Amino acid sequence: MTLIFATAFLVIWSRDRGRMENLALSIGWLLLTSGFSISLLSPDHWGRAIPAITHVPYALSAVAMSWGVLTRIGVKPPIVAQLWIAFTGFATLMLVQNVGNSIVADIYITNLTCGAMMMLTAQLFAQGAGRDLVERFLLVMLVLTAAQFFIRPVVSFMFDGPIAAESYRQSVYYFAFNWVFAFGSVLFGLAQISGSVKDQVTALQDKTSRDDLSGLLLRGEFEARVEAALARANVEGVNTALVIGDIDHFKQVNDIWGHLAGDAAIAAFGKMTEAMIRSSDIAGRVGGEEFCILVWNADEDIAAGLAERLRIRTSSLEIGNTSLDVRLTASFGVAQQEKGEGYRGIFARADSALYAAKQAGRNYVSRDSVVSKSASQANAKSAVQHQDRVSQNGGSPEKISLNDDLTPNSERYAG
Numbered sequence: 001m002t003l004i005f006a007t008a009f010l011v012i013w014s015r016d017r018g019r020m021e022n023l024a025l026s027i028g029w030l031l032l033t034s035g036f037s038i039s040l041l042s043p044d045h046w047g048r049a050i051p052a053i054t055h056v057p058y059a060l061s062a063v064a065m066s067w068g069v070l071t072r073i074g075v076k077p078p079i080v081a082q083l084w085i086a087f088t089g090f091a092t093l094m095l096v097q098n099v100g101n102s103i104v105a106d107i108y109i110t111n112l113t114c115g116a117m118m119m120l121t122a123q124l125f126a127q128g129a130g131r132d133l134v135e136r137f138l139l140v141m142l143v144l145t146a147a148q149f150f151i152r153p154v155v156s157f158m159f160d161g162p163i164a165a166e167s168y169r170q171s172v173y174y175f176a177f178n179w180v181f182a183f184g185s186v187l188f189g190l191a192q193i194s195g196s197v198k199d200q201v202t203a204l205q206d207k208t209s210r211d212d213l214s215g216l217l218l219r220g221e222f223e224a225r226v227e228a229a230l231a232r233a234n235v236e237g238v239n240t241a242l243v244i245g246d247i248d249h250f251k252q253v254n255d256i257w258g259h260l261a262g263d264a265a266i267a268a269f270g271k272m273t274e275a276m277i278r279s280s281d282i283a284g285r286v287g288g289e290e291f292c293i294l295v296w297n298a299d300e301d302i303a304a305g306l307a308e309r310l311r312i313r314t315s316s317l318e319i320g321n322t323s324l325d326v327r328l329t330a331s332f333g334v335a336q337q338e339k340g341e342g343y344r345g346i347f348a349r350a351d352s353a354l355y356a357a358k359q360a361g362r363n364y365v366s367r368d369s370v371v372s373k374s375a376s377q378a379n380a381k382s383a384v385q386h387q388d389r390v391s392q393n394g395g396s397p398e399k400i401s402l403n404d405d406l407t408p409n410s411e412r413y414a415g
Contacts, residue, residue, distance in 0.1 A: 222284025
């Protein structure tokens with residue numbers, strides 16, 4: 001069964017070699033196959049050497065599977081910590097090999113080592129995974145897999161007592177190990193397969209929902225995902241922020257250097273954006289030269305930092321598909337989600353901040369908090385001035401002609 005899962009993940013990886021987590025899972029199941037084969041097929045006279053030998057493939061299998069499961073959801077695997085746990089377990093196992101004739105200590109050490117590694121994986125997975133049925137199923141299987149390493153030896157030894165090395169394969173523990181491993185492997189493998197299939201389906205859907213030029217999400221798909229993310233952030237109390245970026249004087253790029261250069265600029269900006277955001281962030285092209293990023297688990301300061309890095313990188317972008325030396329700048333508006341706020345509200349505030357960045361001379365990052373504060377101060381000053389005029393007119397409101405232009409400069413920033 002473990003060999004079947006190893007082969008299945010190898011086939012899945014061969015269809016999409018960019019998903020290295022599937023190769024890691026294949027290696028993990030292959031290591032598990034070798035460990036289980038040694039445990040089953042090694043001669044009885046090997047005695048206590050069996051758990052010592054199988055400890056290595058079992059521990060490395062846990063490392064590989066942890067890497068695959070966590071990399072799949074964008075969480076950095078704790079490789080160093082897990083290798084230290086594996087090494088400590090193996091070193092301890094070597095120390096107790098010549099102590100007494102009972103194999104109980106060997107089994108406890110191996111199980112505690114693998115259990116600790118899988119529990120760490122489950123904890124990190126719980127923090128970074130989504131909340132759909134597939135992810136919940138995989139989380140449950142991670143927790144159960146980790147838990148059985150701690151529970152199974154204790155329950156088995158309640159019936160067996162001390163197990164001599166020569167009677168290891170006749171013990172209740174060995175019987176329980178085989179059956180729990182068999183059924184647990186099937187469920188754990190199916191959970192991992194479900195995750196990989198889900199990823200492939202999502203990748204196909206993602207391909208049809210992306211802008212061909214920039215490689216970012218199309219506006220409709222972007223807004224749908226952001227609305228769902230904002231709703232989740234409101235429920236979970238997670239900070240989120242929105243960044244809107246706009247390439248400066250983009251119309252002039254098309255007019256002066258041609259639409260080929262304009263298309264290359266959009267493609268370069270989109271590729272740069274995709275490379276600089278995290279897997280938990282959402283980026284889309286929401287207009288001709290306007291881009292938007294939902295920055296997950298971030299306040300306005302963090303989002304403004306991302307916007308500033310994007311602004312600096314934009315000026316050094318190399319525009320492909322053209323021999324012309326085209327140099328770009330971009331302006332950005334940043335707003336942090338307020339409690340209970342939806343997409344329209346946060347987008348409007350980030351858009352106002354972007355307008356302020358354009359008004360400030362472009363190639364600038366503007367924050368909603370600064371813009372709102374300035375607007376409040378301006379309104380307060382305007383109210384004082386209005387009251388002064390009313391006082392000067394003897395308490396009567398200032399008369400205004402119907403022909404007076406009361407509309408502020410509302411010309412939308414053009415590029």
